[in-house]
Amino acid sequence: MLEQQNYKKARFFKCALQVNPVGYIQYRGQQQNLSEVEYNQQLLNEALEAGIEVIGLADHGSVDQIEELRTLFNQNGIVVFPGFEIASSEKIHFVCLFDESTTADLIKMHLGALCVDINHPAAPVQKSAIDIINYINEKKGFIYAAHCTNDDGVLKRRRHHVWQHKGLLAAQIPSSIEDLRGVENDFYRKVFLNKDPNYYREREMAAINAADVAKPTDIQADGASCLIKMTKPCFASFRQAFLDAGSRVRLNSDKPECYASAIEKIRFVGGYLDGLDIELSDHLNAVIGGRGTGKSTLLECIRYAFD
Structure with missing residues (x-):
């Protein structure tokens, strides 16, 4: 159980920040062959095997299936940040996460405030990217740009004013920043390295891996998770980490093998x-x-x- 842990020092926690419940696969035009109970248990087993300690739930505009999943994961020592994925009026995708104690009803209220159509939750809303970023920050949530190099990503759509917003602290990429070398004339890599003057930021954008987890085995992939340094795995520490992303946010590919001895x-x-x-x-x-x-x-x- 989470409350039985005694956290005394900061370390990196492995976080999968775009995990989906059992019904998500329908958005990909596929049939789900697992029951909700089977899916949740298999997802938990895969997460534990992968060393995942924190997950972010991010279904498209829906929170209907989060409570059973959250309860199961909490019982097995994994912290759950509830949330959702949303598409702005410019068709830019974002993932919005909230404190681990946030209820499903409160998440639904946020969805309503952002004008999500419950009958078409994956459809773009009538709110701009800036409006969404401002709202999530006002509500003490955390927002990151999902798959920013894809067709529905903030960089692919060349929205520099959105990229430069101070309330946007992280963006998801499929692998490492170095793997972006040469793609679209090295555009993406230069932007993440803060070397493109049109996209320059006072605080550099944190690069995270948080690929869509649509089936339980997806959570095992390196691109499905990243490493966040916290003393205690909680939402307050999670948000704080992105204010010092240079030392507190890592990709799995960034973590060096260390064989040095240490006094623990x-x-x-x-x-x-x-x-x-x-x-x-x-x-x-x-x-x-x-x-x-x-x-x-x-x-x-x-x-x-x-x-």
Whole structure:
């Protein structure tokens, strides 16, 4: 269960941010052969095998099947951010996610406010991309540009003013930024590297992998998930990470293999510091604190242990 975990240090959590419920496959003109219970269980099994710890639910304009899936995943230690995918009046696709405690009824209210047609939830709404970005940010949600290099993506449609909006912090690509080299005269790669003056941003756009998960096995693909650094996997930490994406957001292909040794934990038994238990992040190599806070004492204790 989620509440039983004790989070003490920041690390990268594997997040699949465009997971769909059992009924999504109909939008692709395919027949679903699994029941909702079977689909949810198979999706959970695949997610656990892939090491997924956070998912974002993003069906097209619908939240009808999220509660059973959310309950099952929460019971197995996976955090669920409910949300939806939406197409703007310019036919640009976005994924909108909300706090893990957000109810399905509240999500439906957001869909209504954005003029989603419940009879045609995948159809473009009568709201511009800017309107949608502003609304989601006002409601303390998180929005990212879905498949931005595809026909219904913000970059493919050359919407530079949308790309430059301060409320849009992430965009989904199929693999790595380097794999975009040379595509359309290197346009996409240069934009992500913030080297195109027409698309320049004060805060660089975070590149994420979040491919549509339409069937359970899809969640295993590298392009279906990315890595977000958080202390505790919750929506507040998730949103905060994108304000420092350079150090807190990674693609699976970006994470280097690390074979270096690291001190993970220091525990004192007996003496003046008896019971003191300190966990250390394996990627940090500095001790920071004011005068008299124990920096030197900590280092001397480490030296003593290695003597």
